[in-house]
Amino acid sequence: MDPIKQFNEYVSRKGLKNTNQRMIILETFLASESHFSTEELYLKLREEYPKIGYATVHRTLKLFAECGIAAERNFGDGQTRFEPVHGEEHHDHLVCTSCGLIIEFEEPQIEKLQESVAATHQFTIENHRLELYGLCAACAAADQ
Amino acid sequence: MDPIKQFNEYVSRKGLKNTNQRMIILETFLASESHFSTEELYLKLREEYPKIGYATVHRTLKLFAECGIAAERNFGDGQTRFEPVHGEEHHDHLVCTSCGLIIEFEEPQIEKLQESVAATHQFTIENHRLELYGLCAACAAADQ
DNA sequence: CTAGAAAATGAAAACGATTTTCAGAAGCTA
DNA sequence: TAGCTTCTGAAAATCGTTTTCATTTTCTAG
Ligand SMILES: [Zn+2]
Ligand SMILES: [Zn+2]
Ligand SMILES: [Zn+2]
Ligand SMILES: [Zn+2]
Numbered sequence: 603m604d605p606i607k608q609f610n611e612y613v614s615r616k617g618l619k620n621t622n623q624r625m626i627i628l629e630t631f632l633a634s635e636s637h638f639s640t641e642e643l644y645l646k647l648r649e650e651y652p653k654i655g656y657a658t659v660h661r662t663l664k665l666f667a668e669c670g671i672a673a674e675r676n677f678g679d680g681q682t683r684f685e686p687v688h689g690e691e692h693h694d695h696l697v698c699t700s701c702g703l704i705i706e707f708e709e710p711q712i713e714k715l716q717e718s719v720a721a722t723h724q725f726t727i728e729n730h731r732l733e734l735y736g737l738c739a740a741c742a743a744a745d746q
Numbered sequence: 747m748d749p750i751k752q753f754n755e756y757v758s759r760k761g762l763k764n765t766n767q768r769m770i771i772l773e774t775f776l777a778s779e780s781h782f783s784t785e786e787l788y789l790k791l792r793e794e795y796p797k798i799g800y801a802t803v804h805r806t807l808k809l810f811a812e813c814g815i816a817a818e819r820n821f822g823d824g825q826t827r828f829e830p831v832h833g834e835e836h837h838d839h840l841v842c843t844s845c846g847l848i849i850e851f852e853e854p855q856i857e858k859l860q861e862s863v864a865a866t867h868q869f870t871i872e873n874h875r876l877e878l879y880g881l882c883a884a885c886a887a888a889d890q
Numbered sequence: 891c892t893a894g895a896a897a898a899t900g901a902a903a904a905c906g907a908t909t910t911t912c913a914g915a916a917g918c919t920a
Numbered sequence: 921t922a923g924c925t926t927c928t929g930a931a932a933a934t935c936g937t938t939t940t941c942a943t944t945t946t947c948t949a950g
Contacts, residue, residue: 619897619946640937655900660937678820678875680936696869705867712859716878719853724883725840731822732876734860739868763917763926784908799929804908824907 605632605671605686612669623654627662631672632686637704639681677704677733694732700741749776749815749830756813767798771806775816776830781848783825821848821877838876844885 609628613620630647631638638646644659663684666672675683677697692713696705712732720727737745753772757764774791775782782790788803807828810816819827821841836857840849856876864871881889 617897621898621945623899653900657901657938658899661898664938676820676822682937696864696867698869699872705869707863707867709859709863712856712863715853715856715859716876719851719856720840720878720880723840723849723851724886725842725849725878726881726886727878728843728880730876730878732860732874734864734869734871734874736864736872737870742868742870761926765917765927767928797929801909801930802928805927808909826908 603689605688608671609666609669618665623658624662624665626651626654627659628666631663631666631684634686637675637677637683637685639683641681643684676731678735694734696734696736696738698738698741699735700737700745703738703741705738747833749832752815753810753813762809767802768806768809770795770798771803772810775807775810775828778830781819781821781827781829783827785825787828820875822879838878840878840880840882842882842885843879844881844889847882847885849882 640660640663644656647654667674671687672684673687675685693706693708716730784804784807788800791798811818815831816828817831819829837850837852860874
């Protein structure tokens with residue numbers, strides 16, 4: 603479903619209100635491919651909309667996560683990041699520890715093996731995180 | 747190698763000093779099977795050694811990680827946890843979101859697939875994290 | 891259209907885990 | 921033992937995140 607529609611439905615279902623700030627933040631958030639931290643999105647927004655406060659950006663990102671159009675991520679640098687969710691797809695991440703590049707990947711065989719590991723321990727998986735940290739091709743080459 | 751020996755070698759190599767606190771913390775840390783947070787280890791130590799300060803526990807755990815006898819973990823509850831490292835073995839974790847139970851597992855096939863994913867993207871893996879969150883058998887049963 | 895209730899905003903303060911500071915204590919070398 | 925270095929513990933600082941609160945905005949009902 604269209605994320606904007608999904609957000610609007612969530613807002614009216616919960617008795618929340620439509621505001622300019624939320625629309626601006628949503629558009630900027632969706633327009634990007636990035637895995638934004640609150641800080642980064644706040645700084646980007648500030649270029650064009652200097653009146654929008656940090657707290658509003660933060661609360662709005664949390665709201666996006668709540669209504670399912672954003673996913674929270676944590677790549678171990680002490681910052682929570684958010685990325686737009688498109689449909690039901692799932693992916694995991696390669697994270698370059700040198701330049702910060704993030705590559706997304708899907709590997710159904712790994713997902714299956716996770717289920718079998720869980721089954722072995724009578725464990726019911728609700729969600730998981732898989733991140734591979736290391737050097738991207740460019741950084742590995744520069745390293746030589 | 748014996749972790750105590752490994753620690754002592756690291757300490758002398760770096761020109762650090764042997765102290766009672768470090769030995770006490772090391773013994774308590776190694777004696778446990780748990781994935782301790784600084785806070786938890788501090789509280790446990792305080793029962794028997796009320797003079798040891800929080801900062802010392804924290805600095806000492808960081809030192810353990812630095813010299814390779816402890817691994818830092820983060821299971822998304824906002825606390826960094828430490829566990830003893832035994833040899834070269836590697837494992838990943840099942841984490842119960844209800845009771846906090848942590849189960850360790852090794853799945854060589856997943857590890858292999860990770861390498862193949864990385865290769866596909868010309869990516870060199872330095873380390874990775876894989877955590878499966880959900881309900882352990884007991885909590886799933888209690889849920890019914 | 892209002893008016894009034896409810897929710898949202900932005901600045902600043904509070905929070906919680908982690909890290910640093912600093913003065914005194916302890917360890918090590920000669 | 922002297923003297924230099926590191927370590928310790930308490931307290932303060934830091935950093936990302938979250939909350940507070942006075943004010944503004946949205947929205948509904950009259
Ligand atoms: Zn996955
Ligand atoms: Zn992603
Ligand atoms: Zn693994
Ligand atoms: Zn473990």
